[in-house]
Amino acid sequence: MLTTQFLLLGAVLFCIGIYGVLARKNAVMVLMSIELILNSVNLNLLAFSVRNGSVDGNTFALYIIAIAAAEVGVGLAMVLLIYRNRRTIALDELSEMKG
């Protein structure tokens, strides 16, 4: 197995996630794209963990999984709050904070 193949898969997933964050309007879809990005980072960490023969990458991947779970929980709570106040979760209609 080559190092490049895992890193390239991570890069492809990362860029698809970036596209999702930029292009999607629905807030839940944006959160899903963020999950794609976090997963590509995990893939890179584990590939480098094998490459360097150390378990640090595994530990970091576990921390990232925990942070991602917390992020989705808070993110969806915020989406629910926005939906309750505005009756919509379309991100381009939320313009109260616009300067």
Add this chain to the structure above:
Amino acid sequence: MLGADLLVAQNIGFSIIAVMMIVGALRVVTVNNVVHAALWLVVVLSGAAAQYLLLSAEFVAITQVLVYVGAVMVLFLFGTMLTRARIGAENDLNNKNWKIAIPVSLLMLGVMSWVVIDGFADERLIENPGEMTQVPVLQISDDIFGPYLLPFWALSFVLLIAVIGAIVLARKD
């Protein structure tokens, strides 16, 4: 050289799962139905767990299945349900500038692939894939409760604050 590598069983597995993951990820960001996008995300996350197994990280793979495919996916489906997104297809899931996102992400992909290929060329991840040993869970726990204890405490506080914050945000007064 690359041809000899392609014959290794791990590489065949990697290719099949990688194609599956990329197709799933593309469907997540292009499909016009929120529930279908969540289900395609399951494909990507399970594929990622399989790749972690290929990288001999079984503990992370199991955690991935438990946390992502189990908990996070249920959260997403609840979020979809509670925000009353239409169950069927919707036409306006993309914002009006979505076309600009395509060149941006392609440019990023180009730069990142160039850096990766330039930096690692055809370096082997491990000389002989057959001798890859599984990472013992004991070693991971020694790592978490040894040198990385402080981040672990910080992580516990983050999770606690996330739970309290989610309750405070979502509570109806």
